[in-house]
Amino acid sequence: MHDPILAVAGVSKTYKGGHRALDTVDLEIRRGEIFALLGPNGAGKTTLISTICGIVTPSSGTITVDGHDAITDFKRARAKIGLVPQELSVDMFETVLATVKFSRRLFGRSGHDAYIEELLRDLSLWDKRSAKIMELSGGMKRRVLIAKALSHEPDILFLDEPTAGVDVSLRRDMWKLIGRLRTRGVTIILTTHYIEEAEEMADRVGVITGGKLLLVEEKTALMAKLGKREMDLALVEPMATIPPDLAEWHLSLENEGHTLRYVFDAQAERTGIPSLLRKLGELGITFKDLETSKSSLEDIFVDLVTERRAA
């Protein structure tokens, strides 16, 4: 295992009503990585983050932050963490500068005007430093939350749905910011509904559903392992049924018989493509175009969750 900055071991959370939000979660986060936690609504993503950050008390298990137990040595553990929550929860009557300075002190750090100025400039908030938060747009409020989370110079940053409800331009800005933070050595854990976000940025991906962590994998390895490729053949003549001679390739007809689709394992030694093309030629089936595509992380995620639900 690489150098873990965060270790979650056997963490479960059962609420009073009996709902088991987390079920024996084990997870290690490597120092300096970007980790994306994926899962459908109610999967336990926010509960897991809240438990690590001290907002929710775990029913069992241990959490260690850079060697500090999150319960018995919570001050040292929490001082290393910054949290950007999903909701825009920020004191609307405060000014940007005051609320960011408040957060820094709350986390036990003395004032550092130069750092705060640099942080606010980095987030394009410096010009708005004297504005009351209620006067800011939703996107700006989210930046304020990020500034507050980074105000005490944490080693780990949790971003719970950081780009939920923000426009495409701001989302791109956020991605750039996350990239810059990573270059400074900040470990980033983000939850997201936007699979493309994880695909764009994450080093590793965790999939959680029903409170259970289904898998943790290198993003590229996951895509290679579980990714499927498709080959679509645009037929010259539409086809009503697939000839029995093509049964071994498990083809499907799409686009009202105009497209013949072959799904294959890109990692397999023999993809079956040459033999399929030869067979098509023998049967006199001609095509005018050929297109291949690979599964996105989203496809993989949907497959995983669907399999889990079916199980």
Added chain:
Amino acid sequence: MNTHGVWAIYRFEMARALRTLWQSLVTPVITTSLYFVVFGGAIGSRMQEVGGVGYGSFIVPGLIMLSLLTQSIGNASIGIYFPKFTGTIFELLSAPVSAMEMVLGYVGAAATKSVVLGLIILATSALFVPLRIEHPLAMVAFLILTSVTFSLFGFIIGVWAKGFEQLNFVPALLVTPLTFLGGAFYSIDMLPQPWRTVSLFNPVVYLVSGFRWSFFGQGDVDVGYSLAFTAGFMALCLGVIAWIFRTGYRLKN
């Protein structure tokens, strides 16, 4: 100890009071002045002295205590309730701030505001009636002790409250009536039996009596009982708050 964290909470709460200066300080001063006009002027002029003290002067400790109790509870309860209401409580709970430090920040600020308010009411009263304070140190001690104790109580109410209605419930429907019936405007010796005995079950009697003793050297009950009651209630509040943080009651999910 996270002194920066405690100071941040304290300063934030004090800044909130300055933002709502009118509501925090001016309103209680005006209200107190009105009490003097009604009780001191209209009624007091027809009342005899109580225990050798003019009626106008007699009601000063009770008036201060009335404001002290309601403001301590109000300030501390809104201080912790508001982050719950707006969702910003996540930051407090995820910060390296212990329960004691959080209470120190919130309760310290609420108690400071109440003490300042008490002193302002005292100064306002001096404009209306002649005042003497026989035990000034005891007066300040009672002022601080009561402010801290009822700020702790307010903190509990702020954690307990699920809505603004509940937030106002205890001060409006419990504390104010108990204060009015707790000898703020009269000596319980003036009550006929069985009401005099019944009054001894009203905890506010002990607060008002002790505070009045520090002014005039006399109270409805022995000052030792007053001190014991206040200290006991403070211990009870501290116990409840310790339980709240241990269980996460209405703070953590």
